[in-house]
Amino acid sequence: MRFVSEFRNPELGRALAHQIRELADPGHHYKVMEVCGGHTHSIYKYGLEDLLPDNVELVHGPGCPVCVIPMGRVDDALDIARRPEVIFTCFGDMMRVPGSDATLLHAKAEGADVRMVYSPLDALRLARENPDRQVVFFAVGFETTAPSTALTMIRARAEGITNFSVFCNHVTIVPPLRALMESPDLRLDGFLGPGHVSTVVGARPFGFLPADYKKPVVISGFEPTDVMQSVCMLLTQLAEGRCEVENQYTRVVPWEGNPNAMRVLAEVFALRPHFEWRGLGFISQSGLAIRDDYADQDAEQRFTVPGVRVADPKACQCGEVLKGVIKPYECKVFGSACTPETPIGTCMVSSEGACAAYYNFGRFNREKQLVS
């Protein structure tokens, strides 16, 4: 257990590992899905799988916003970015996500004005500074990130900035979880709920998992101790025959979420009837569209985009990784044709993606395990 020494409180880490062993029924194989890419990262980075008994398996979920963007939407982004009047802005991670024929990084090399921004506020600043250009922000992310886009759009309106628009790809976390529960591929015992999304939406939206599907949820922080404690809380619920939403990350996540953030989301966005997710297909009411009231800032209305649905590359098994059906290393192209330097699938692009996290950390632990 060498990794325990990296815990904030190594003794607590050891105690939790012991407690989990005690709680786990040896006759049952537990499958616990961690929804958030940040958890996946911690699990691989700290080798938490090695601390758990063999019959407690962590399964990676769909909570990496970069990973779930389908190829067709990247193509639409490229189409907008290649227009001469456009300054196209996006987060660094999105630069390397492959479209059908290129990435935004390629488009930039070929002369498109693509700029990486840290914040949508920086995209708005570019619009302010370049009144004769059209500045478009490629908005991605779950409820954690969407309020930032919404506030930026409200700000643009207040300032009367007319050359700023948003290509909106924001998604919501509940519909894909429901889709997973309806999927016959997967049998899960419970969920580690996402920490940062929950600071915005609170704990209540996850109530459908115990209510409709009899699956307990523990909203978890990101430190190794947090993840271990959350697994422990989940197994305790299962052992005691309880099934509810619990919040391990109370020091950051209020039960009610953030009312300010929910208010700006409701002001600017409405649910799309359906939205395509990479590997998961179309999921109803899972994406955010810009409300008619803010249509003047909607890049999809300002520019005509191809809007063509593109099938995922055949070799790529991101869909199965995102659903937790296979582990990253079980994908045919993992680590060979698909690496963080030359990703085929989105899960290898973002460092929060299960494949990249496994490639960077997990495989070394596994190699060590296989050797010993």
Next chain:
Amino acid sequence: MCLAIPGQVVEITAADDGLALVDIAGVRRSTNVSLVDGPGQGVQPGDWVLVHVGFAMSVIDEHEAAATLRLLQDMGEEFELEMAEIRDSVDA
């Protein structure tokens, strides 16, 4: 983009616009704090907040800030990359 990094409010720069100067691991950046503002509970200089893509998402205590920062520093390259992006956004 997925990281939320602890920062300490240095000063409220434009209260009406919800903007504050926040020290994020040594980089001072204009940050929107209106999501964590409420009637009579606005953030003050010295407060710690979790910053995600230029917006404060929640107010945290100093102990939590220090622990989270340590976790992020542990990440290595990924955290360095995010900090470089924040630095570039300030210099731009």
